[in-house]
Amino acid sequence: MTGLPRRGLLAAALLPRPALAQAWPDRPVRIVVPNPAGGASDILSRLLARELQPRLGQPFPVENRSGSNGIIGLDAVAKARPPGSALIVATVTQYLCNPFVYRSIPYDLDADFVPVGLSWEYYNIAVVPAALVPARRLPDFVAWARARPAGLAYGSNGIATSPHLLGALFMDRHRLDGVHVPFRGAAETAAALLRGDVQFTITDIASLLPYIQKGDLAPLAVTGPERWPGLPGVPTMAEVGMPELQATIWTGFCGTAGMAPDAVARLVAAMDEALADPALQDRIRTAGALPLRPDPAALSRRFVEERPRWGEMVRLAGARLD
Structure with a gap:
């Protein structure tokens, strides 16, 4: 059926x-x-x-x-x-x-x-490893990624999950050379970011919040229609000129x-x-x-x-x- x-x-x-x-x-x-x-x-x-x-x-x-x-x-x-x-x-x-x-x-x-x-x-949030990627705004990350000769890898919670699909959409819209690396959940994705195995993800806020609060992951933008109450300084995708990445899960x-x-x-x-x-x-x-x-x-x-x-x-x- x-x-x-x-x-x-x-x-x-x-x-x-x-x-x-x-x-x-x-x-x-x-x-x-x-x-x-x-x-x-x-x-x-x-x-x-x-x-x-x-x-x-x-x-x-x-x-x-x-x-x-x-x-x-x-x-x-x-x-x-x-x-x-x-x-x-x-x-x-x-x-x-x-x-x-x-x-x-x-x-x-x-x-x-x-x-x-x-x-x-809930909203997803775009993040990068703070110690390995200098960008602190999403447009700056796009520029950094384009200048990276080896391309980049982005992590997700698995094939066809929202982090995978939003990440693929992001790569396509900005014509970036990105390799998708699926993991068994956001915790594994966060660990891979900190190791430098992947340089970017757009996954759920709850899973990444402890790493953001410690300064290990740098937040770039949230996918919701409004800023997340717990992270008022992080802009929405629409605010950084990427409204196509707005999505609530x-x-x-x-x-x-x-x-x-x-x-x-x-x-x-x-x-x-x-x-x-x-x-x-x-x-x-x-x-x-x-x-x-x-x-x-x-x-x-x-x-x-x-x-x-x-x-x-x-x-x-x-x-x-x-």
Whole structure:
């Protein structure tokens, strides 16, 4: 079964779905995180799960099902029975990029899932190793890279992740000779930067913030529409004349298709209440993200509206895997 859409998720979200015998399951509801334990997505999902339990009267165990760029986790939820017994929490990479990266995936994003809502988003940040690269502004880095006879290497969290795609777009737009070096996460990328194995990356703020605060990595620009509150001195991509690199990396929840509309509504209400809590918002911001209001229609719109852009970046990066 192809992973490319048969119809827009926005339209799919508005179609009537068969109701279950009960509006909300009386069993634990698994939250599947398609990433390894200990990362920002895992930590934030566990924080939200703890807030959902008292609001809905049942446990929400978090299960890490990583592998194949998140496909294993999404496939597990697509096949979960009965519908409503599992939720997937995933990002732009899994929802928007994978259908363009892989020739086929074992589920259909439109037919096999029902949108629940957004939960949080974060910005990526362009950095260089402070001791090895003299540039402290992104345009200066472009000039430094062009004058470098051996070219440069840029690191990412893996093939078709946002650091890979944004890095490839950056290299293409500025006609730089850059080699992509994928790692198994931002921590490995940071270590490679400090060793000088790569000279540049555009990855998530949370993973790099300790290195930036110590002065080991020099921040050049953030990909968000506004400056990051914790780094007010770092400009946005638009401010340095590179608006094409503006991107927010969001996370959203989906359930298995066939999940009762009443159950979706109750879950959205509980998530909305939890994410409005100032204490949880502070925890989310401390982890390097910004809380969002859950809304199935808003998540569906982002699926539909942003899919072409990320598909084009996959093509540009040569990230297609057959």
